[in-house]
């Protein structure tokens with residue numbers, strides 16, 4: 785069952801914002817395209833989220849990290865599921881809307897669904913929610929080596945503002961990236977309408 789848009793404090797409209805997308809088979813050929821929609825994650829989604837996290841190693845979160853997000857009123861834990869069964873998760877994002885800023889904590893798109901603009905739309909969703917909540921900026925940390933993610937964020941107007949040395953457990957540095965919501969941005973995140 786799909787949850788309504790107000791669950792977990794979300795205020796975006798319930799209409800699917802992903803058109804039919806051409807999913808790719810393992811062989812790289814287009815499969816029958818599922819229609820996908822975002823909804824708040826539930827406890828039932830956790831096993832599939834953990835499989836996805838293990839597969840794509842987005843942020844190295846454990847089960848307790850994901851479950852903890854359900855306890856935070858400012859956290860938005862969103863999954864993209866197929867409209868037909870609402871059971872297959874193509875991607876997820878975890879972001880916070882705090883008083884002054886939004887923070888993106890984790891994002892992943894499953895491998896067959898990469899390169900279809902889903903990551904971009906989930907970032908836009910988070911940015912839009914942060915702007916609606918009155919945030920002045922959106923902030924995130926990303927591994928210095930994670931070029932796809934860095935380019936995804938830069939494409940949405942984020943800029944690298946500092947480097948956190950030895951940020952990750954393997955000693956890798958992180959870039960802090962920030963999107964300023966007070967400046968007139970070419971993407972005009974406040975105008976994104978779901």
Ligand SMILES: CC(C)(COP(=O)(O)OP(=O)(O)OC[C@H]1O[C@@H](n2cnc3c(N)ncnc32)[C@H](O)[C@@H]1OP(=O)(O)O)[C@@H](O)C(=O)NCCC(=O)NCCS
Pocket residue numbers: 840841842843889890891892893894897898899900901902903904905926930931932933935936937939
């Ligand atoms: C990063 C990630 C979420 C991107 O998802 P996606 O749905 O494939 O991204 P999109 O299709 O929306 O692509 C948007 C932009 O991201 C960048 N991008 C995406 N994949 C890329 C790649 N393999 N190489 C370089 N840039 C890439 C491009 O700038 C792209 O814009 P373009 O299509 O106009 O060139 C996905 O690769 C992923 O899940 N990675 C593993 C998890 C992870 O690293 N998460 C981030 C850290 S928390």
